[in-house]
Amino acid sequence: MAAGLTLVFGIMNMVNLAHGSLYMVGAYLATTFHGWTGSFLIGVLLALAGTLVVGVVVEVVALRTLYERDHLDQVLATFGLILFFNELIAIVWGRAALYTSLPGWLSGFVQVLPGVRYPVYRTLVILVGLVVAGLLWFVVTRTRLGMLIRAGASNRTMVAALGVNIRLLYTIVFGFGAALAGLAGLMAGPIYAVQPGMGEQILIQVFVVIVIGGIGSIRGALVGAVIVGMVDTLGRAFLKPMLATIVLPSTADTVGPALASMLIYMLMAAVLAFRPQGLFPARGI
């Protein structure tokens, strides 16, 4: 999610609040196609393709005009898109959460380390994350497309002047970002609830990730995501017990969870205060 968002922001200098909506689309499409075809894998592939198409359509129809505008306009316009998508999903699929099932070969556990059992699916998610990271790194640093993307990030006009079809490049980048969001969405389906509004819940966290990692930097997105994920999970798990050693257990009970959920935001505030460009400042993916 973070990689896709940071790519769009870093390259096209566009804040896309509707990124979360693409995540949602991915989740919904995957669930639906899985239901129709009975095959998880086909569902995944179709969902990816579908999200890509939706992303491209949205880009061509609505977002093109926003590149030139200032961030406020982009924020507001994409906010309008969020409302639209949420309702669209609600109209087609209803407001209740969808049930996403996992195929047999993905349920169950696997021995990751001696004595440590971990769900197969979640292991897969981690693996996919690593593969995507590697793929992104490869594309961005080793291919022509990646070079064009990086050049476009530094100097849009120059790249256009050199004869590259900037609009096509932007559409590709956006499509890429959409696909990433869709991938995240369909992977999240079995773990989190698939319902309208799911995009916004994760979007904020994604923004925290890219602020911490550095807007526009893919490496930052990866590191940021890991940091945020760990801080959030460990915080929720350990903060309450830790607090209980210092203050009364009853206080820890109320304050603990509240503080835990605020942890990542406090982290972001700290990063912004001391190193505003993030841990891995961009323009150098």
Added chain:
Amino acid sequence: MASRARAIAIVLGLLALAAVPPIAAALNQPFYLDLFRRIMIFAIAAVSLDLILGYGGMVSFGHAAYLGVGAYAVGVLGYHGIHNGYLQWAVAIGASMLLALGIGAVSIRASGVYFIMITLAFTQMLYYLGISLAAYGGDDGMRLASRSQFPGLLDLRNATVFYYVVFAILVACLVLGHRIVNARFGMVIRAARSNEPRARAIGFSPYPYRLGAFVIAGAMGGVAGALLVNHTQYLTPEFMHWTRSGEIMFMVILGGMGTLAGPVLGAAVLLLLEDVLSAWTTHWQIILGPFLLLAVLFAKRGLFGLLPGGGRDG
């Protein structure tokens, strides 16, 4: 000064608002009283946002936080049996000012999209805080035990009295806002928005002034929050959700950024639109979404901005 056309529009608008209670009574439709009271409360919030957004250029996506804090101040005190309006509202304003000070101090150092994101994040933080405070209703929120009491002075349980209280506060905010943006303070904020390097080059450090504006806007937001919870008599963390911030921002944009009166119009239009649309279909947001998108793309100056008024100074 505002041009003729704009001044007339403002006066007419305020007269119309003042006339709602008698008209609603005559038509025997108390619903309108409620509706316009709600509009005015959001108008106050929108005007406060306009101060920092339209005049200061600070795109704060976290304005709902101040409404929430104001509302919770009243709600929480009420829960503990304190219904004195003076105390409640003083705490509401004080708390939102402190919050604005804290959030502003950290956020205003950042610029552009970072500022947007950090204000957004802080609002969400408060939202989660609200949810996790199970004692005060958590996710579901809680009822307000009683409206703020101003013994001997006002009875807010009287719908009409309450209406005019809100009206008076709205007018006061408009007047205050108008004075602020045209005073030295406002000129600095507007200059920094217009051309920050230039402002710095003549000797202004924008930071303290921006922080000041942020705090003032936060205080006004807190007032709006206190009024809102009295109006709805119900309190939920949803007040602080960032989508609320987005709605208020839309009111400002739709009505006309940087005009003070525009946001009032924007609040009216947006809430009326929501009302009308939701009568048609429960899926009214699907119309509102693209409508807002189009508004941003094509009608940047807002409805009030369409009136001739010579730019945005004063």
Added chain:
Amino acid sequence: MAEPLLEIRGLTKRFGALTATDRIDLDVRDGETHAIIGPNGAGKTTLIGQLAGDLRPDAGTIRFAGHDVTGLGAPARARSGLARSFQITSIFREFSALDNVALAVQAHAGHSFRFWRPARREVALRDPARAMLERVGLGGRADVLAANLAHGEQRQLEIAMALATRPRLLLLDEPVAGMGADESQRMIRFLADLKGRQTIVLVEHDMDAVFTLADRVSVLVYGRIIATGTPEAIRENAEVRRAYLGEDALV
């Protein structure tokens, strides 16, 4: 001789592998008009940026009026008496010409945490602003929106704003850039009028302006000052001619 008004020592700024200003030493005496010339890419913009307070130098010091200002940002420097104009005209476009200058006056007229009185009615701000507009020749255009002024008028406005802060040093970044012949002459005459009463540091390409106005000239090439002297001396300096103009003789 009294301490120079502006004293730059060892000023260095690097951007990655590029050293834009390389251990620059420069003195500007009180009351003089000092021009800085150099071919494009010589580092003039970087130098101005560091003088104005927009850029932090990597090494070196800047002393202004006896104080070390190296660590100060632009607003603080402006408040201590350094005023500047920008290479690309930078004004408050949504405000009137009078408002623009009044803002400059306001920045030096006490704090601005005043919330009630309309600033436009403050005589202490308006009168000096009006006077300054008259002085630069924009008296009749006081109520025109800055964005609607002609390009040359906007540059005049910038000078008015700079002067309105009653600076000890005026830092002008290509003041006649983009002006037609008539406008240039007017600006040069105006600046000539300021000479002596105002210390001016002038970055310019226009040789006419430089030779009319400058008491001394410093030549910046590849981030280093290669020569400082009177205009005539610079004109004759072989190294300068070679670096700046190739083999052609100066006019």
